[in-house]
Amino acid sequence: MQPRALGAPRSALAVALGATALAVVPLLYLAVQAGVAGWDRVTEVLLSSDVAVLALRSVGLALVVGVLAGAVGTTTAWLVERSDLPAPALWHVLVVLPLAVPSYVAAYAWVSWWPAVASLGGAVLVLTFTTVPLVHLYVTAVLRTLDPAQDEVARSLGKGPAAVLVQLTVPQVRRGVAAGVLLASLYVLADFGAVAIMRVPVFTWVILGAYRSSFDPSRAAVLACALVAVSLVFVLAEPLVRGRATTSRVGRGVARSASRVPLGRGRWVAVAGLGLLAAASVGFPVVTYLWWWSRGGSEVDAGEFVGALVTTLVLGATVAVATVVVTLPLAWLAARFRSVFAVGAERAVMLAHSLPGIVVALSFVYVGVRALQPIYQRWPIVVLAEVALTMSLALGALRGAFEQQPEVLTDVGRSTGRRRGAVFLRVTLPAVLPAAAASVAVVALTTAKELPTLLLLRPAGTDTLATRLWAWAGVSDDASVAPYALALMAFSVAPALVAARWGRGTVDRREVV
């Protein structure tokens, strides 16, 4: 038994317990809500033929987009990392930049020109554009871990560039690509904005409809549970597919940059293809909204816009600070004390995070109705729900920062006679401040784009940029959608660039919507 003085402090455990509860309790409520209706009702909802069609459509859309994004993203990653494409750094940024275009912003840009695009095909198109950067970043990260010396050894053993690609590179990135496809599929399952604008009845959109249209909350809850189950299949499959680290190096020598494969004339085909991709996924929405904006006729007055902007900023800042404060102790415990509780709590937070936003939002509706009536449909519950959604974003970054700090520093600090709390504040915490600041920024920007939680939980009569955009999009007022779309894209450029620069394949899908 470890002495109390060397174990995790109780105060940190308490906060971490609270954070875990925030992640887990709503899901329990969701299950209860579904169960309350009785087993018969659950089976009745699940076994109706339209649910089977719904599930098929949802999973089908997710897989089709995942495979398309996998093919495109893998190609772009290889071109940028391993071919003699001109200006690869620039193309890397351009391929990643669609992260700055929320899926509903991209979707509405297409529909605003051609309403007929609103279809399953349109959803495939837009969601593929949105998820290509995810796969690209993931595969790029895998390619970068490959030791270029391996390629050289293979060449010295008589293999030409094509044989190196087929026999060395492909087998080693295969699992990475598959994991990237699953991540993209998971993103599509969770997406709410694009499918709603494309009017494709998949789980997320149908759940919102079920919640809104009927006074039978159990149907929405049952469907949400079904979506959780489907998502979990993808969540659990991802590490299985990724497998154990397939790339490894002996020792840590200096990695040379890999030699690049000459494309010959294919170079210009590659440039044209990448240019087209960037134009369609980033250029098109930006130009579209600038065009609608420049045409005038917007019914958005300054008061409405500024009001939404201020609400967005205040909400974003509140959520961000709350998230980081709540997550810090958990991140510290997870990094320092690999206790059963710390590991379990970390997993719970990460799991809650891999759930679609609409599910988390819905679960907080039930918590609000049943247990938190005083704050239901008021700002505190919005903040709680957003914190639950964004905790995992901060958790990863903060945990990494804690892990990088040598443990001996805190040991030395304590041996000088300072109390633990003082050592934490003066030695441990300063080292993670940069990561904390970065997390605050990412969480704030994520909250600014978040849609389902606000649609379900926000106090009547208040709006953020995203909900105003949603309202104007609902009445197809292109000119009025434009300022909000432009503002949201401007907000998201910074995190997209950060992802392009530092993304190690861990880019989070919630950073995008």
Place this chain on the structure above:
Amino acid sequence: MTTPRLDVRGVEHSYGTQQVLRGVDLSVEPGEVLALMGESGSGKTTLGRIVAGFEAPAAGSVALDGEVVADGRTFVAPESRHVGVVPQEGALFPHLSVAGNVAFGLPRGPARSARVEECLELVGLGGFGERRPHELSGGQQQRVALARALAPSPRLVVLDEPFSALDASLRAEVGEQVAAALSAAGATALLITHDAGEAFRSADRVAVLAGGRVVQTGRPVDLYDRPRTAEVAAAAGWVLKLPARREGGALSTPLGPVGLEQVGYDSGVEQGDLLVRPGHVVVEPADGAAVEVVSVRSFTEHVGLRVRLADGAELVVPAPRRSTTDLRPGDRVEVRLAGAAAFLAG
């Protein structure tokens, strides 16, 4: 005269504005292990990469068995050179088993698995074929990397600092195993290293790269007995540097005269540094002699004798162990030089 297996002539190479190779000449005979020794940053790895075909020389030529593989006009791709490489970190293919790694460069066919096992036996890893690279120790990984390079019977194997990623305690042992495997395979090898011990242990000849050129090539014993530069002398072992002046057929030093015929390499300067090995120093106890022992430090192969000369100057003299075991501080001794390794400009 036979055609050298590897013939490097006047090779130059730059990274940006920094020229790392300034006209390197080097040749390796068939069946020979040649160590290319140099400080880090001396360009030795670059030369290895040029030989293997991973980089093209800015000037000069590289020939294998008389066939030019790189010069201003020709460039033979690495996969067509039949030059195996063992990189610093082994770079085993992590997705393949040990046998898969070794078989990578072999043509498909019935002889393949026999050759794989043969090569694994050669590096002392027979029966390891089913293991995965991450299950092996660092030394084992390096030996698999060597087996992989040797499997297609290349014309030449380039080993780039193959032991530097290993623990010091393992380095000598793995070095022996690798040298044994190379000689058992009858392979021709270019061993790139910064470590003199490694070079001397494993190689038939050693080439020293400094300032972008090969400053000396020779058998290890040549480098020890007749170094051409102070760097080579120091790399080859402990050396005492004494000021010396040419006087007739001898050199005068603070430790007395040395006959020129006793000096391994005479650069011809009038005045400079005389480089002395422990074996060149003769120490004899002599009451009343002018030289006084200040302290005796015992090293593994010889002792470091701190002495005070007649003029009061102090000096640490390397000396053979046997003649100094009974010396104590304050003893009087006679110190003479029976020879020297080199006389160079100071």
